[in-house]
Amino acid sequence: MTDRLPHEKGFHISWDQIHRDSRALAWRLEQQGPGGGQWRAVVAITRGGLAPAMIIARELDIRVVDTISVKSYDNQTRAEAVVLKAPQAEIMGDDGEGILVIDDLVDTGKTLELVRKLFPKAHFATVYAKPLGRDMVDSFITEVSQDTWIFFPWDMALQYVEPYRGK
Numbered sequence: 001m002t003d004r005l006p007h008e009k010g011f012h013i014s015w016d017q018i019h020r021d022s023r024a025l026a027w028r029l030e031q032q033g034p035g036g037g038q039w040r041a042v043v044a045i046t047r048g049g050l051a052p053a054m055i056i057a058r059e060l061d062i063r064v065v066d067t068i069s070v071k072s073y074d075n076q077t078r079a080e081a082v083v084l085k086a087p088q089a090e091i092m093g094d095d096g097e098g099i100l101v102i103d104d105l106v107d108t109g110k111t112l113e114l115v116r117k118l119f120p121k122a123h124f125a126t127v128y129a130k131p132l133g134r135d136m137v138d139s140f141i142t143e144v145s146q147d148t149w150i151f152f153p154w155d156m157a158l159q160y161v162e163p164y165r166g167k
């Protein structure tokens with residue numbers, strides 16, 4: 001099943017902005033590892049979670065980094081979330097306790113819902129969150145409205161724009 005979501009607004013994020021917001025998320029997560037200590041591993045939800053996960057792993061000095069691949073969207077159309085690649089079973093343990101699962105954003109929450117079912121005791125963190133999915137995430141930095149589409153720097157390119165008076 002797919003459904004079309006209306007996105008009236010666009011929120012354009014630069015590399016600098018995602019770097020700063022991911023760092024802010026890392027600092028927020030620092031004291032929240034198991035027993036107030038170090039996280040056992042970072043797991044990025046690919047592909048969007050890869051860049052934030054790298055920045056967070058670097059900030060928190062976590063060397064064990066794995067991925068789970070969940071595909072939910074074709075362009076701006078939501079489809080059923082499916083796991084295309086799971087993380088290593090030895091890293092995750094029975095329930096994901098002590099593991100930090102990172103994604104770039106939570107929108108409807110369907111992606112995190114699926115991953116949470118697999119690893120219910122992991123900590124779920126995203127850089128951005130929309131209201132529908134906010135309850136699925138344990139930590140995030142910035143909330144945007146549901147009708148906003150977030151444009152990430154890896155999906156954009158700098159391009160020439162005509163001067164305002166030249167049109």
Ligand SMILES: O=P(O)(O)OC[C@H]1O[C@H](OP(=O)(O)OP(=O)(O)O)[C@H](O)[C@@H]1O
Nearest residue numbers: 047048071072073106107108109110111
């Ligand atoms: O909360 P939801 O409604 O599930 O949406 C959020 C997910 O959608 C996007 O990933 P996408 O499936 O588009 O794949 P990508 O990360 O490879 O771009 C985004 O990176 C999140 O993972």
Ligand SMILES: O=c1[nH]c(=O)c2nc[nH]c2[nH]1
Nearest residue numbers: 073107148149150151152
């Ligand atoms: O680049 C993206 N921006 C978004 O706002 C979004 N929501 C779900 N998936 C998304 N991908």
Ligand SMILES: [Mg+2]
Nearest residue numbers: 046047048049
């Ligand atoms: Mg994604």
